[in-house]
Amino acid sequence: MRVPPIALALGAALTLIVVLAGCRVLPDSTVTYRPRATPTAPPSFGQTLYVERCVLCHGARGEGQGKVGPSLSSQELLTTATDDFLHAAIARGRVGTTMSAWEENGMTPAQIDSLVQYIRRWQTQPQVVLDSKPAVGDKARGQALFTQLCASCHGPDGLTGGKANLEGTAIGHPEFLATVSDAFIAYAIADGRSGTTMIPYARERGGTLDAQQIADIVVYMRSWPR
Numbered sequence: 001m002r003v004p005p006i007a008l009a010l011g012a013a014l015t016l017i018v019v020l021a022g023c024r025v026l027p028d029s030t031v032t033y034r035p036r037a038t039p040t041a042p043p044s045f046g047q048t049l050y051v052e053r054c055v056l057c058h059g060a061r062g063e064g065q066g067k068v069g070p071s072l073s074s075q076e077l078l079t080t081a082t083d084d085f086l087h088a089a090i091a092r093g094r095v096g097t098t099m100s101a102w103e104e105n106g107m108t109p110a111q112i113d114s115l116v117q118y119i120r121r122w123q124t125q126p127q128v129v130l131d132s133k134p135a136v137g138d139k140a141r142g143q144a145l146f147t148q149l150c151a152s153c154h155g156p157d158g159l160t161g162g163k164a165n166l167e168g169t170a171i172g173h174p175e176f177l178a179t180v181s182d183a184f185i186a187y188a189i190a191d192g193r194s195g196t197t198m199i200p201y202a203r204e205r206g207g208t209l210d211a212q213q214i215a216d217i218v219v220y221m222r223s224w225p226r
């Protein structure tokens with residue numbers, strides 16, 4: 001079958017336009033991202049900042065981009081993270097990973113708060129009340145479990161994840177460990193982070209670990225010298 005040259009030329013031009021349009025992701029005011037909660041609301045300050053500085057790694061809806069940036073919209077994160085945790089994560093970043101300390105890049109506390117508020121708009125489920133009791137468990141058992149189940153993604157020390165082309169984030173990072181409770185860590189292990197490769201490990205969620213084993217892992221993670 002013969003295709004007329006004009007059709008070929010048109011096809012090529014269209015492809016080029018589509019490719020070029022696809023490349024123009026950010027940052028400018030024509031980004032077509034719409035907030036989910038109230039589509040008619042004017043774009044907030046936090047949204048503008050997010051589109052300019054965060055979308056590239058965390059995705060337009062906070063869905064994350066695999067090892068490039070974790071999900072910021074999983075309900076497991078949002079329902080257990082405090083605003084302070086999110087604020088600290090943005091302000092101080094995770095030195096040694098690609099997550100910058102935005103405070104040092106000139107972002108004001110008010111701007112960071114507006115980002116936290118923006119991220120909160122992805123939360124559809126009520127906040128979970130976590131207890132503040134420290135985990136009680138066996139460090140050696142926790143280490144064995146960690147080596148067996150977690151090190152492949154997070155690195156044997158919880159730090160090489162994200163680097164070394166591993167899948168998981170730097171859960172051994174001092175900035176992370178200093179800003180979360182034991183219960184927050186245990187919840188992340190038990191319930192995982194939906195939409196990511198971090199699966200739920202709790203038996204009642206289809207995983208293989210009981211509450212004591214999860215506590216053992218938390219105790220081991222807390223023993224990392226920082």
Ligand code: HEC
Pocket residue numbers: 049050053054055056057058067068069070072077086089090094097098099100102115161162168169170171173176
């Ligand atoms: C160059 C990529 C990149 C950019 C840009 C970026 N991040 Fe991140 N972000 C990451 C990575 C990677 C991590 C995980 C670091 C680790 O612990 O391994 C992260 C972690 C986080 C966390 C902590 C999540 C958790 O579960 O611990 C928050 C919150 C966050 N980023 C928010 C933001 C915001 C808001 C912006 C925009 C101001 C932003 N990030 C820009 C890559 C990026």
Ligand code: HEC
Pocket residue numbers: 064066069070071072074077146149150151152153154167168169171176185188189193196197198199201217
């Ligand atoms: C297949 C790879 C993989 C395995 C195995 C894995 N994780 Fe993860 N884990 C991830 C990824 C990826 C994330 C970030 C998910 C996201 O985008 O929110 C994560 C997130 C976490 C978080 C939350 C960190 C934060 O900043 O909020 C904790 C805690 C955690 N993992 C602990 C563990 C433990 C403990 C194990 C072993 C029982 C484990 N993980 C096994 C990939 C993995």
